[in-house]
Amino acid sequence: MRHSKSTALNASLTLVAAAILAACGSDSDTQSTSVTINGVVTATSFTAGSATDPTIAPAYYVGAKVCADANGNGVCDTTETSAVTDAKGHFSLTMPANAALIADIGTDATLSTTGAKIASRDVLRASLDQVMEQAGNVVISPLSSEVQRLVEANGTSYAVEKQTVATRIGVSLANVLADASTVTGAEQAALLAEAKALDNRFTYAITKLDRGDLYPDALATPGGDPRLAGAANVSTATAPTGTDARTKITFAQSQQAAFALEGVPRYDHIFIVMLENKATLSIKGSPWAPKINALLAAGNQLTSYYATGNPSEPNYTALGGADDFGITDDSQWNCDATGANAVQDLPVPDKTQPGLASSPFAASCTQTAAVNHNIVGKPNLFNAITAAGMTWRTYSESMNPGQDFRTDSVADAAVTAADNVYAPGTINNNTAAVGTSGLTLPMPAGLYKTKHHPGMAYQNVRSAPEFKYSNRTMGGGQWDANMKAGTAYAVPASYDVDQLGTDLASGKVGTLNFLVPDQCDDMHGISVIGKLANGTTATASDCGSVANNVAQSSAANIITRGDNYVDALVKKIQASALWKNPAKRVAIVLMFDEGNATSGFNSCCGWNVSNSAVSKPVVVDAKTGAVTVDASVNNYTKGNRGHGESIFGILTNQADAPKGVSDGDAYSHFSFVRTLQDMFQLADPAVDASYMNRSKYTEKFIAANILNLPEYAGSADTHFDSVRAINHAWKAPANYTQKQSADVNTAAQIGADTVQTSVWALKK
Structure with missing residues (x-):
């Protein structure tokens, strides 16, 4: 009987994958071909107060919408067919075979382990490559979202970034996008720890999106904080000029911004x-x-x-x-x-x-x-x-x-x-x-x-x-x-x-x-x-x-x-x-x-020593x-x-x-x-x-x-x-002389650094 069930499941996976492949390979049938996808939307249940490592358990999102996000806006719109996850995070969705899959987790959704409502909207993703790979049981998770984010950030492939995430957290390639509840031991602990950290980021990304933040963050804007142009109580020697050229953040930008x-x-x-x-x-x-x-x-x-x-x-x-x-x-x-x-x-x-x-x-x-x-x-x-x-x-x-x-x-x-x-x-x-x-x-x-x-x-x-x-x-x-x-x-x-x-x-x-x-x-x-x-x-x-x-x-x-x-x-x-x-x-x-x-001007960035009368x-x-x-x-x-x-x-x-x-x-x-x-x-x-x-x-x-x-x-x-993040984003005006303390014997720098690359940059 066990062999029979396994054979039936494999046959089902093959049919779904074949339908997706057929749709992807046919220009005329792409819009009309649909497939039914089953899966789960996983979460983590974090319990504060551990005397050792954080207590993080596997969980599911209950009442989350799953849909094919045709317009890539990070929302299950009313025009997009969606399914709602059940008490075990499961969904079944008939969707276009070539669309991105998202879980739109609203504040009416709950956590399966505690029943608590979700405090802030979250959106998780599974790429088309993953849907094809896991056709019979797609796992939408913070890790599946991270794989797709990395693909977009680095211009690489699903296979490359799936391996990257597996290598980073030290789990097998077979388990990195699995439902953590089906994994045990050290690999489960690694999956849950990473999922918790990632989900914090993806929730924040949606906060930025829903709030209508401008992109990039103000203090990451080359040249200086654009919000200071024309502002009162700001030194004219360093204040930026011109208009703020930033635009309202997109869903894709919000995902990248949350990681920087x-x-x-x-x-x-x-x-x-x-x-x-x-x-x-x-x-x-x-x-x-x-x-x-x-x-x-x-x-x-x-x-x-x-x-x-x-x-x-x-x-x-x-x-x-x-x-x-x-x-x-x-x-x-x-x-x-x-x-x-x-x-x-x-x-x-x-x-x-x-x-x-x-x-x-x-x-x-x-x-x-x-x-x-x-x-x-x-x-x-x-x-x-x-x-x-x-x-x-x-x-x-x-x-x-x-x-x-x-x-x-x-x-x-x-x-x-x-x-x-x-x-x-x-x-x-x-x-x-x-x-x-x-x-x-x-x-x-x-x-x-x-x-x-x-x-x-x-x-x-x-x-x-x-x-x-x-x-x-x-x-x-x-x-x-x-x-x-x-x-x-x-x-x-x-x-x-x-x-x-x-x-x-x-x-x-x-x-x-x-x-x-x-x-x-x-x-x-x-x-x-x-x-x-x-x-x-x-x-x-x-x-x-x-x-x-x-x-x-x-x-x-x-x-x-x-x-x-x-x-x-x-x-x-x-x-x-x-x-x-x-x-x-x-x-x-x-x-x-x-x-x-021991003497002279010795401070910056949070104190104005010439007038420090604050009570x-x-x-x-x-x-x-x-x-x-x-x-x-x-x-x-x-x-x-x-x-x-x-x-x-x-x-x-x-x-x-x-x-x-x-x-x-x-x-x-x-x-x-x-x-x-x-x-x-x-x-x-x-x-x-x-x-x-x-x-x-x-x-x-x-x-x-x-x-x-x-x-x-x-x-x-x-x-x-003032205090700034250490990101090398501010560019000193050509005639700006950097102040320095009494314990430096080099000449004060005038103007900007020759290179403005961030000291934290991960790649050139």
């Missing part, structure tokens, strides 16, 4: 390598950093990138959520956290808690500045990534085994390493550490610091179910070999000193990954005291502020140490199957939290667009106002991506956060409220809300003072 918000393409994974306290002047062309300079030359660069402030903590906080909230120091995250900003993760991880006898965390903390360090209820990248069904990781080097991630690491005399010594005169030839001084170094306190965690200040990140799971170790450090001998904390069984290496091998890295070396390898520096064989104490030669009988200066030593670590870390990522998968889009960012400017930040109502003052932030005026320029380099695994591109426009940490929101489709360029904190401060936003933003009232250059 403000001109920033979607990446599958990004690794952000965080380094410390070195300005452009300290690294660019330095003989002590030949490897970083080689990486910069091999990739793309931002040549005018500004930190948020000084010292570290406000910069990392800004990288996590596009504001420093008035923080100007490195104090622990519970300082002055009172009232509405009181700490909620109680008990705090101090030494009174089981297993934390060595914890350096102080249960209470007050300061003269009275600036709250616990940010409550504010949006950030970590929560946004999780809410979208994607994943994040922070990988930190030189953790004490068994410590709480919310505390700084402590000294452990049982964990030792040999001192590094660099051979004088060989650094220019790319020589790594050679030999040792005979000095034995115990693991010092403070190799890992919570001030260097971009999510630590945010209460809703520390309270998130996935916080512990998503914080992981990173190897490559001086003390790795003996880490498991530690006695400061109880060492967990099977403790993994290098979870980054493990995750690269398995492919289980996050969508967003912050890589944080320890305070020796990140060029920050701490004092490490060790002993020679005769018992004499001495200071490590390459991690502190004191040179120990080495021909190089201590500054050169720590730069060289960091240079070697970055080189090894990048090579480790590039050796992974993840990086070597050409269908995956992977990027590595090399950046510093701050420069070292409170502002919030935007997502429904009405109304801008109001946020009274919940205490002593906001004490926040930083920038700290000069530093290195920002971008490497991608895309063989066809442009290399050697330098973007000379001014950007900041706020700009980077805006860019990441675009890259992972966490925001909507048409809705200011969707961008977190100061990343909403575009030139148009500043101009429209100048009365609520007193720090911008005296802006002499609203372009320079």
